[in-house]
Amino acid sequence: MKKMKHLLTLLDFSRADLEAILHLGIDLKKSFYKGKSDLCLQGKTLAMIFEKASTRTRVSFEVAMFQLGGHAIHLDMASSQLGRGESYEDTARVLSGYVQGIMLRTFSQVNLEKMASVASVPVINGLTDLFHPVQVLADLMTILENKKNIDELKIAYVGDGNNMTNSWINAAIIFGFDLNVATPAGYEPSGQILQEMSSHPNIEILQDPVRAVKSADVICTDTWFSMGQKEDAQKHKLFTPFQVNKKLLSHALDEVMVLHCLPAHRGEEITNEVMDGSNSFIFREAENRLHIQKAILKTLMQ
Numbered sequence: 001m002k003k004m005k006h007l008l009t010l011l012d013f014s015r016a017d018l019e020a021i022l023h024l025g026i027d028l029k030k031s032f033y034k035g036k037s038d039l040c041l042q043g044k045t046l047a048m049i050f051e052k053a054s055t056r057t058r059v060s061f062e063v064a065m066f067q068l069g070g071h072a073i074h075l076d077m078a079s080s081q082l083g084r085g086e087s088y089e090d091t092a093r094v095l096s097g098y099v100q101g102i103m104l105r106t107f108s109q110v111n112l113e114k115m116a117s118v119a120s121v122p123v124i125n126g127l128t129d130l131f132h133p134v135q136v137l138a139d140l141m142t143i144l145e146n147k148k149n150i151d152e153l154k155i156a157y158v159g160d161g162n163n164m165t166n167s168w169i170n171a172a173i174i175f176g177f178d179l180n181v182a183t184p185a186g187y188e189p190s191g192q193i194l195q196e197m198s199s200h201p202n203i204e205i206l207q208d209p210v211r212a213v214k215s216a217d218v219i220c221t222d223t224w225f226s227m228g229q230k231e232d233a234q235k236h237k238l239f240t241p242f243q244v245n246k247k248l249l250s251h252a253l254d255e256v257m258v259l260h261c262l263p264a265h266r267g268e269e270i271t272n273e274v275m276d277g278s279n280s281f282i283f284r285e286a287e288n289r290l291h292i293q294k295a296i297l298k299t300l301m302q
């Protein structure tokens with residue numbers, strides 16, 4: 001991948017490019033455990049802008065830059081001029097003169113597109129209301145570490161139709177695995193996403209979590225209330241049948257992998273028993289954020 005490239009959604013990349021990133025993530029993880037370092041980003045800096053809270057994304061990107069020999073700078077709305085109304089475009093123009101990559105976690109995908117439209121360095125989506133591509137890459141890496149052919153798998157996403165669901169749909173469009181999405185009526189993925197998946201019969205939207213997880217190799221879930229959304233009791237009640245619990249797992253394959261991007265609301269979308277049980281790959285998935293970030297940064301910024 002020679003040309004300067006942004007990672008705004010998974011659809012920005014070909015299947016071959018994504019496979020290369022996933023395998024690089026696995027290789028970098030193995031090297032890390034062998035104590036080998038790769039200082040390919042020496043002298044380079046990543047600006048990380050967070051308009052929403054973060055534990056994993058912030059720490060994994062910052063540590064990834066450090067381990068690759070580079071440096072990361074954390075910016076937020078309160079302490080930068082973005083918070084006082086400086087435009088995304090002007091911020092991107094200025095940062096492009098200082099740093100070799102920009103990671104933005106923001107609300108609207110449009111903010112990210114504005115930065116990418118003028119930045120002369122790669123712009124990476126660290127989560128928007130619409131997509132969370134770097135998380136789904138960590139999830140795919142975790143699956144690939146444990147299962148051979150991603151395209152032959154049956155993956156179920158159970159819960160709210162949110163940024164994670166949309167990025168899973170993008171992954172299913174690219175890789176061709178069977179994806180069943182189960183959400184309560186009214187919480188399905190939205191217009192643009194439905195349109196993009198319409199020519200991909202491997203992706204099905206259901207309202208029945210049991211049907212969705214039938215013989216599934218992987219079950220994913222996420223919070224019912226994403227950042228910026230208000231919790232409400234009615235939505236809680238509506239989502240209760242969509243909880244990932246032991247009973248739901250009994251409809252999947254015995255060796256089903258359970259994934260959750262975290263943070264989890266234990267006892268809501270997932271039970272303690274499943275989260276801490278033998279089918280859970282959730283904390284390995286979280287650890288893999290570090291290694292996949294290194295693969296993403298090396299691919300885009302080297």
Ligand code: CP
Nearest residue numbers: 054055056057261262
């Ligand atoms: N999964 C994830 O993106 O976590 P953070 O919000 O902690 O970054």
Ligand code: NVA
Nearest residue numbers: 162222226227261262
């Ligand atoms: N859907 C969640 C993911 C958090 C990592 C959110 O947007 O809050």
